[in-house]
Amino acid sequence: MIAVFLTVLGRDIRLAVRQGTDSLMVVAFFVVTVVLFPFGVGPESAVLERISAGVLWVTALLASMLSLDRLFQQDYEDGSLDHLTRAPAPLAGIVAAKVAAHWLTTALPLIAAAPLLAILLHMRPEGFAVLVVAMVLGTPTLSLIGAVGAALVLGARRGGVLVALLILPLYVPVLIFGVSAVDAAVMGFAYTAQIKILAALLMASLVLCPLATSLALRQALE
Amino acid sequence: MIAVFLTVLGRDIRLAVRQGTDSLMVVAFFVVTVVLFPFGVGPESAVLERISAGVLWVTALLASMLSLDRLFQQDYEDGSLDHLTRAPAPLAGIVAAKVAAHWLTTALPLIAAAPLLAILLHMRPEGFAVLVVAMVLGTPTLSLIGAVGAALVLGARRGGVLVALLILPLYVPVLIFGVSAVDAAVMGFAYTAQIKILAALLMASLVLCPLATSLALRQALE
C-alpha cells in the first residue's frame, strides 16, 4: 500500500518534472490572470487593495481547476488508467498519490508566487504570512475536490469547461474562509478560527474525495 | 468561396448544437465565475459596483479563452483538419467560418447573460446597453485572437494552460477599452471613442487573425 503510493507519487513527480514547463505554466496562468484585474478595475491602489485577497483566491481557484482538468486525462487516453485501477492496492490510495504529486508540482509554486502578486495588488504586508498559510491549507482541498471533478468528466467531450461547472461551487467554502482569514489579518483581527476551519475542510476532503474519485474512475472505464 | 464558408459554418453550428451542452457550458462557466466574486470580495454593493465592469470583462475573457482552446483540437485529432486545409478555397476563409460558428454558439449566449450578471454585481443600469454593445464588438476580436492561439498550440504538450499564457496578454487592449466604455457610460461621460476603437480593433483582427491562424494551422499539419 505505502509502496504503491510512493511508486505512483514518484512516477507522477518524475513525469511532471520531465514534461518540464507544466508547473511553470500554471504559475504563469495565475500571474497573467491576476495582472488582468488591474486592467479591468483600474490602477487605483485603494480599490486594488480592497479586492486583493478575493482576486488572488478566485484566480488560484481557477488555476487549480484548469490544471486539474487533465489530471487523469493522459492516463485515461493512453490506457494507463486500466492498469492503475488493477494494481493490488486500494484505488483511493493511488488517487491520493496522484493528487499529492499534482499539488507538489503545481500548487506549491503557485503559493510561492502569491506574495509577489499580493505586492502588485498593494495588499498590506500584514496579510502575506496568513495568505501563505491559508493557501497551504486551502489548495490541497481544492486539488482533492478538483480530482473528483476530473474523474467525473473523463471521456466527456468538452472536459475543461464541464469540470469548471461541477467543482467551482464546491470550492466556495474554501474561498470564503481563505479570503476572510487574509482580510482579518490585514485589519488586525483574529484569524485562527478561519485557519482552523480550513484545516477541518482539508481533513474532511482528505477522507472523502479519494473515495469519490476512485468510484468515478471505475465508472469511466466501464 | 462563399459556398465553402457557408458549408463549414453550417457544419460547425450543427456540431455545436448536437453536442448540445457546449455553449450552455461556456455560459455556465461565465455565470459561476462571476458569482464567485461576491464571495471573494465581500457583499458590499459599493465595491461590487466599482469593479463590476472589470469583473465581467475579465471573466468573459477567460470564458472565451477556455472555450477556444479546443477550437481546432477535435478537427486536428480526428484528421478533419487535413481535409479542411485541402478544400478548394483559401484556408483563411474556412478559419473565419469556424470562428464565426464558435462566436455564434458561445459568445452570443454569453452576451445575453451579461446584463443579468451586471444586475447581480450592482452595476448601474446606464451601463447595460453599452456593455452589450461593447461586448458585441469586443468578443469577436477575442475569438479571432484566440483562434491564433488555439492553432499555435495544436500538438503541444500542455494545450489548455499554455494557450492562456499566449493570448491573455494580447487580450489587454480589448479589455481596457471594453471596461472604459462601460465605466464612461456609467459615469455619464462620452463613450463613442472607446466604441470606435473596439470597432477598429475588430476590423484589424478580422483581416490579420485568419491569415495568422491559417499559417499556424498549416505548420501544425507538417
Next chain:
Amino acid sequence: MCVRGERAVFANLSFRVEAGDALLLVGPNGSGKSSLLRLMALLLHPASGRLTWDDRSVADDSEAHAARTRYVGHLDAIKPVLALRENVAFWARLAGAGTTHVDAALEAFNLTRLAQVPGRLLSAGQKRRANLARLVAAPAPLWLLDEPTTALDRASIALLEDRLARHRAEGGMVVLSTHQDIVLPGARVLALDRFAPGLARPASARPLLEPAS
C-alpha cells in the same frame, strides 16, 4: 450477459479455462471480444452472470484477482517522457513484482537495445512489445490479451508465440483475441458472434468451444 451502451453484446455464454489452456476469441468487429476480455479483467461488470476462480466469485476479492491476471489492451500505456525501461519497471513495481524481472522481460521481447529510449521515440510495434514485456516483468497465471499482435512484425510475433508456449508449459492460462493468424497449439476457439442476443435459437444449444482448426 454483457450490455454496452444500452445494447446487449453477448449473452448465454459460459466457459472455463484450465491451467495450461489457451482460449482464442474470434468474431467480426463489434462481436464483443474486447468486452469479454475487459469483463474478465474486472474493468467491466457483467449485466448478469458471474466470473469464478477456483469456484469462488472473483468479484468478492477484486484486488486478488487483479494480482493474478495481466491484461494487455489496445492501448499501450507508454509514457512519452519516460525511458522504455522506466515504463516497464513502473508497471512491474506497481503490480508488486519489483524490478527483478524487468531486464529479462526486455530481453524476451528484444528490447534491451531500446531500454533507454524515451517512449515518444518508439514506433507502434516497439510500444506494443514494451506493453507485452509487462507480462514477463510481473508474472501472473492468467494472461488476457486483446489483439496482441497488432503492429508487430513477423519476428516479434514469433517471440510472442514462444512466450505464450512457455507460459502455458509452466501452467499459465491465456485468453487471447485476434483477427490475424497466430500459432497457439491446442487452443480452443470461441466464436463470439454465435452469442449475439438477437439469434433465434438459444446460442447455448450449440457447441460452445471447438478445437482450433
Next chain:
Amino acid sequence: MCVRGERAVFANLSFRVEAGDALLLVGPNGSGKSSLLRLMALLLHPASGRLTWDDRSVADDSEAHAARTRYVGHLDAIKPVLALRENVAFWARLAGAGTTHVDAALEAFNLTRLAQVPGRLLSAGQKRRANLARLVAAPAPLWLLDEPTTALDRASIALLEDRLARHRAEGGMVVLSTHQDIVLPGARVLALDRFAPGLARPASARPLLEPAS
C-alpha cells in the same frame, strides 16, 4: 528530399504516374510512405525537390491541386455526432462536388443501411469505409491512399479493389501504401527503404520502379 523532425526520411526519389497507373508504396515502418503521400497531398512541403502535374509545379496553384486529388489518411475524419451520410455529404460539399454522388458512394461501400447511424456508433471498419466513400462522392483524378485496408474485413477489401480497378479504367491514378496484400493488377512498386539518405551508394543508381510481383 523529405525532412521530418530534423531528420531526413528519403532523398533522391523521382517517379511519375500516368493516367490509369497505380503506384504501390512499400517499405518497413518509418520508411516514409505516409510522408510521401502527405507530400503529394501538399500537406507537407519537400525540403528540396518538386512536384509537377502536366509539367507545371503544383506548388504554384495548390488549390487546383487539392481539387484534383483525394487523400485518405490514417484518420477517418468522422464526426461522432453527425450521421454517416451527413459526414460524407459534408466532405463532398466541401470538395465542391455537391451531394449528387453521395448515395452512390454509400452504396459502393455497402453503407446504405448505416446512412443514418451517428459516427460514434460506427466500428473502426465502418468508419474506414465511410472515409473511402469520399473518393466516390467527390470524384478526382488522383487518389492518394495511406493504408486504406486497415480495419477492413475481406468483403470490404474486395469492394475497394473493385473501385480501384474502375477508377483506373476511367483514366484515374492511384498511389497507395500498404503492409497488407491488395490486388492491384499492373501496379508498379516503389520500395521506399531504398531511398533512405544514409545509404552508401546513391539510391538513384538503382532501378527506381519495378513491376509488382
Next chain:
Amino acid sequence: MLTFSPPARFLAFTRRLLPWLGALTGLVLLVGLVWSLAYSPPDYQQKDSVRIMYVHVPSAYLGLFAYMVMAAASAVALIWKKPLADITARATAPLGAAFTFLCLATGSLWGKPMWGTWWVWDARLTSMLVLLFLYLGYMALANAFDDRTRGDRAAAVLCLVGVVNIPIIKFSVDWWNTLHQPASVIKPGGPAVDPSILGPLLTMILGFQLLFITLVLIRMQSGIAAAQIRALSQRT
C-alpha cells in the same frame, strides 16, 4: 547525413570574434560601472539611489531591442526557412526576458525609496510587464512541442503576432492609465539629464549592448552545436 549544416563561415567568424568582443564588453562595462558608481555625482534629492538608473535604463532599452531582434529573426525564419534564424530567435528570447525582468526588478527597487511602494500601475511599467509575459509565452510555446522544428515555427508566428500587438498594447495602456488618473502616484519624472550623468549612462548602454551581442553569439553557438548533436543522434 546532416540535415543541419550551419554556414561554416558564420561559425569560424564568431569563433574568432568572440574573444575580442568579450574583452571589449568587459572593458566597457568596467569603465561604465566605475564611472557611474564611483565618479558620477549623487542626486541632491535621491542620494545614491539614483545609481540604480545606470542599470535600469540600459536594461529597459535592451528588453525592447531584443524583441525587435527576435521578431526580425522570426520573420526571416518563416519566409526564407533559414535554420540559423530560428536559432537566433531562440537565442534572443531568454536574454530579452532577462533584461526586461532586470528593468522591472531595478525599477521596483528604485520605486520603494522614490514612491514609497514597490509597484504602481503606471503605463510604462505596465507595458513592460506585458512585454515580459510575451517573452514568457514565446519561450513556453517554443518548448511545448516534442518536435523542435514545430516549436520554432509556432513561436515565430506568435512573435510576429506580438509585434503587431505591442504598439496597440502600449497605446491602450497609455489611454487606460490617463483615464483613471490615480491621485496617490508620483509620476517618474525623468531627472534633468546632466552631462555628468549622461556620460556614464551612455557608456553603460553601450556596455549592455555589447553584452547582449556577446551573449546572443554564445547562445547561437551552443544552439548550433545542439542541433548538430540532435542530427547525429537521430541518424542511427
